[in-house]
Amino acid sequence: MLKSQLKNIHSIEGYQEIFKSLMDQMIKTSISNLEVEGISNLDSKSQYLFISNHRDISLDAALLNLSLNRAGHKTFNMAVGNNLMKEKWASDLMRLNKSFIIQRSGNKKEIYMGLSLASQFIQHTILEAGESIWIAQKQGRAKDGIDETDPAMLKMIHLTERKTQSLGQYFNALKVVPVSISYELDPNDCLKAIELNALDQNKNYEKSENEDLISIANGINGQKGNVTINVGQPIMCNDIDSYEVVANKISKEIISMYCLHPTNFAAAAMLKTEHQCIHQFTDEDISAAKDLLSQRMVNLDDGARLKFLNQYANPVIQKSSSI
Known part of the structure; x- marks a missing residue:
């Protein structure tokens, strides 16, 4: 059925109409409740640079894009790493979905040229073409559950204008909007825990040939529980702000907006982690979440179990530290 639908696609808009119906089906079957806040504070006729925390390879951007489009915004262009472009069919689909590449591999000259091209594309898309951009706050997913904005990513964005305008x-011209997304359950939590544990033990961890594509499939098909997206308002920067200062501003907004779930508090309790976060969940909610997490990590060894619990508990710790 999907193959026959794809044969009739003649434009990006046509692809995205099919994509919307697939997203609706995914939400219906794998998300208990999707809550999106803050979009009403944005002008649907304007364009923005959305900088988001990153948990799922494809869904973080896709869920926000769908929500914005349903609220009358044009679909945005999204940044993806060139590691996701190894398979031609995946590369073609991502380009159809208005993705552009951030170069992460190659020699220094190739990487610089790739980053410069991405910077030019962001500038042209927002300020000339009048379309929005989505980019993660740092390279790769936050597999440990810690959300931090990388100043190097901001430097890349500024690259094309660094000689003519202050950061x-x-x-301020790009209208940077922080976005915070949280999943009650991460379909790739065990895979992330195994990878982090291997790296922690100084073991060579080499991704399998299709590991990223498997993670994408898991993210789409796996149960996610409640999912919350909070969209901020454009941050205001000063002429003298450094990359580190702006990165900190974005991180603070993302952490402040992050919605904690019972699984987060359950993991913190299982680790006996002290924190200052107050919640409205019942003892039964937390107990059920503990049982659920225990079931999910039953096949992990002790080291991976610690990484598993940390990825759920770290948002509580990070949010508590910002209070």
Whole structure:
């Protein structure tokens, strides 16, 4: 059925109409409740640079894009790493879905040229073409559950205008909007825990040939529980702001908006982690979440179990530290 639908696609808009119906089906079958807040504070006729925390390879951007489009916004262009472009069919689909590449591999000259091209594309798309951009706050997913904005990513965005405008001037023109997404359950939590544990033990961890594509499939098909997206308002920067200062501003907004779930508090309790976060969940909610997490990590060894619980508990710790 999907193959026959794809044969009739003649435009990006046509592809995205099919994509919307697939997203609706995914939400219906794998998300208990999707809550999106803050979009009403944005102008649907304007364009923005959305900088988001990153948990799922494809869904973080896709869920926000769908929600914005349903609220009258044009679909945005999204940044993806060139590691996701190894399979031609995946590369073609991502380009159809208005993705552009952030170069992460190659020699220094190739990487610089790739980053410069991405910077030019962001500038052209927002300020000339009048379309929005989505980019993760740092390279790769936050597999440990810690959300931090990488100043190097901001430097890449500024690259094309660094000689003509201060960082503050340029980012105010781009209208940078922090976005915070949280999943009650991460379909790839065990895979992330195994990888982090291997790296922690200084073991060579080499991704299997299709590991990223498997993670994408898991993220789409796996149960996610409640999912919350909070969209902030454009941050205001000063002319003298450094990359580190702006990165900190974005991180603070993302952490402040992050919605904690029973699984987060359950993991913190299982680790006996002290924190200052107050919640409205019942003892039964937390107990059920503990049982659920225990079931999910039953096949992990002790080291991976610790990484598993940390990825759920770290948002509580991070949010508590910001209070």
